[in-house]
Amino acid sequence: MSTTEIDRQWTTRLRKRVAGKLPPEKLLPDTQPTYVSSWIYVFGVTTLAALGVVIATGCLLAIRGPQWWHTSSVGHFVNSMHLWSVEIFFFAMVIHLWGKYFMAAWRGGRALTWMTGVVTFLTSIATAFTGYVSQSNFDSQWISTQAKDGINSTGAGAFWNVLNLGQMLMWHIVLLPLAAVVLTVLHVLLVRVKGVVPPFEKTTEVAQ
Amino acid sequence: MTKAFRPDVDAPEWKGGYSPYDIVKEGIIAVVIVSILTVLLSVAFGSPDDPSITIKAWSTNAPMDFATTALSELNGTSGSAGYGAPYNNASTGQQLGPLRLAKWVGDRIPVNTVNDFIIDPLKSLPKQPALTADLSQWSSASVSARAGWVKNYSQAANKMQIVSGQLVVNATNAGPLPVMMADLFQMARTGALDQALVTQNGFYTSDYTLPLLFLADGTYLSNIAQKQHLTGDQWGMMNETGNYPGQAWLWLYTFWYQVTPMNSSGNGDILVWGIMMVLSAGLLLTPFIPGLRSIPRKTRVYRLIWREHYRSLP
Numbered sequence: 001m002s003t004t005e006i007d008r009q010w011t012t013r014l015r016k017r018v019a020g021k022l023p024p025e026k027l028l029p030d031t032q033p034t035y036v037s038s039w040i041y042v043f044g045v046t047t048l049a050a051l052g053v054v055i056a057t058g059c060l061l062a063i064r065g066p067q068w069w070h071t072s073s074v075g076h077f078v079n080s081m082h083l084w085s086v087e088i089f090f091f092a093m094v095i096h097l098w099g100k101y102f103m104a105a106w107r108g109g110r111a112l113t114w115m116t117g118v119v120t121f122l123t124s125i126a127t128a129f130t131g132y133v134s135q136s137n138f139d140s141q142w143i144s145t146q147a148k149d150g151i152n153s154t155g156a157g158a159f160w161n162v163l164n165l166g167q168m169l170m171w172h173i174v175l176l177p178l179a180a181v182v183l184t185v186l187h188v189l190l191v192r193v194k195g196v197v198p199p200f201e202k203t204t205e206v207a208q
Numbered sequence: 209m210t211k212a213f214r215p216d217v218d219a220p221e222w223k224g225g226y227s228p229y230d231i232v233k234e235g236i237i238a239v240v241i242v243s244i245l246t247v248l249l250s251v252a253f254g255s256p257d258d259p260s261i262t263i264k265a266w267s268t269n270a271p272m273d274f275a276t277t278a279l280s281e282l283n284g285t286s287g288s289a290g291y292g293a294p295y296n297n298a299s300t301g302q303q304l305g306p307l308r309l310a311k312w313v314g315d316r317i318p319v320n321t322v323n324d325f326i327i328d329p330l331k332s333l334p335k336q337p338a339l340t341a342d343l344s345q346w347s348s349a350s351v352s353a354r355a356g357w358v359k360n361y362s363q364a365a366n367k368m369q370i371v372s373g374q375l376v377v378n379a380t381n382a383g384p385l386p387v388m389m390a391d392l393f394q395m396a397r398t399g400a401l402d403q404a405l406v407t408q409n410g411f412y413t414s415d416y417t418l419p420l421l422f423l424a425d426g427t428y429l430s431n432i433a434q435k436q437h438l439t440g441d442q443w444g445m446m447n448e449t450g451n452y453p454g455q456a457w458l459w460l461y462t463f464w465y466q467v468t469p470m471n472s473s474g475n476g477d478i479l480v481w482g483i484m485m486v487l488s489a490g491l492l493l494t495p496f497i498p499g500l501r502s503i504p505r506k507t508r509v510y511r512l513i514w515r516e517h518y519r520s521l522p
Binding site for chain 2: 114
């Protein structure tokens with residue numbers, strides 16, 4: 001096989017493209033620009049850490065099935081950890097989002113990074129909502145019967161039935177977390193590729 | 209010719225210094241701290257788990273509410289009976305201007321409140337001579353005969369009573385309905401109706417559409433929710449039972465339900481969804497919306513975020 005033929009392979013081209021866009025020193029950097037020194041930067045990694053704890057506690061709940069936490073004190077405690085990690089996750093994510101807004105973090109070709117972040121936020125809301133309606137207790141009865149009217153009014157309720165526990169549970173533990181994780185990975189990789197947005201230049205403050 | 213620098217779109221190239229950054233260490237420390245915080249919050253506050261409401265509990269604790277709701281399912285005046293899509297075509301449903309989204313999609317989750325909530329559950333009962341005869345009479349009757357019975361039963365139901373745990377309606381010319389509705393009432397109080405409503409599609413099921421619609425048509429569920437501050441006018445969508453933060457991130461969605469005309473319009477839900485769709489699109493497309501993307505630069509909040517950087521500048 002000639003070198004030219006190897007270079008034309010999809011695998012070779014993909015590897016070169018990935019290596020060009022995201023060399024190891026960008027993927028796992030050991031330095032950062034000096035302007036990255038504010039407490040606000042903590043909330044991005046806190047969101048990621050909380051997502052990890054959310055997934056871990058969700059997996060623990062999955063081991064014994066959806067009814068376990070109603071009948072076991074251990075199960076109830078795991079459910080509590082799942083709940084509070086979700087609260088931390090959203091708290092950190094919302095601060096991260098506002099922080100990035102006030103940094104205008106889409107500048108310098110980072111619009112896709114911003115957009116994947118927003119879609120991840122919206123996907124996370126849907127993921128949390130399906131969790132609330134999958135609890136199989138009074139909360140899930142009330143929230144699902146209230147939420148159905150909003151979703152039905154859009155026409156989506158015909159396909160996405162919030163009163164169908166099985167459908168909501170599947171979306172909560174498979175489809176939406178998968179989407180949220182894929183989006184998060186994409187978002188983080190884009191941050192690594194483009195780097196953290198630099199500050200506004202002093203001269204641009206009064207421009208336009 | 210070089211393109212002009214747009215401060216809300218372009219970013220200056222960083223020509224300053226770099227400092228050491230241990231991303232792996234930072235990540236691991238974050239996981240440890242979040243894990244500890246999660247455990248502490250769980251130990252301190254736990255999580256709510258109020259048991260679900262059963263139709264058995266509803267018909268026992270609020271028998272008149274159950275009986276009048278069952279009547280409304282029979283005579284087509286319940287919320288579910290007149291809902292429209294996706295359950296039936298009894299009404300147009302909500303619309304956003306000329307857009308009738310729900311109606312266009314159609315009744316893809318068909319619910320017939322008479323058959324699904326009353327007749328089919330009664331058919332699942334062990335054979336009882338009187339009930340079997342009454343169900344047979346109902347199924348063989350004409351549409352007009354059934355309508356006449358329902359009308360006469362509904363009128364007499366104004367004086368509905370619960371006597372010794374039995375539903376009593378002294379209706380005349382109501383055909384099989386007095387026996388059928390009394391049996392449905394007994395079925396509810398034994399818990400058999402809970403089971404019958406979820407097993408209509410077979411032994412294994414995870415679809416609670418029917419019992420939840422039935423429950424939501426009554427006032428028992430909403431009265432309990434109101435005591436827990438969960439109703440729509442109490443910012444209920446974002447709350448949960450007990451003193452827990454709930455889905456606080458839904459505050460903006462819930463906010464619109466407190467505002468006129470959404471809090472009183474028959475199209476309130478689709479109006480709120482329309483607003484949230486526009487706002488979500490705005491958030492998503494912020495980098496491309498002039499004015500919105502300039503707010504960060506003009507408000508200068510970033511001076512606080514990067515204060516050390518600006519302090520270091522000459």
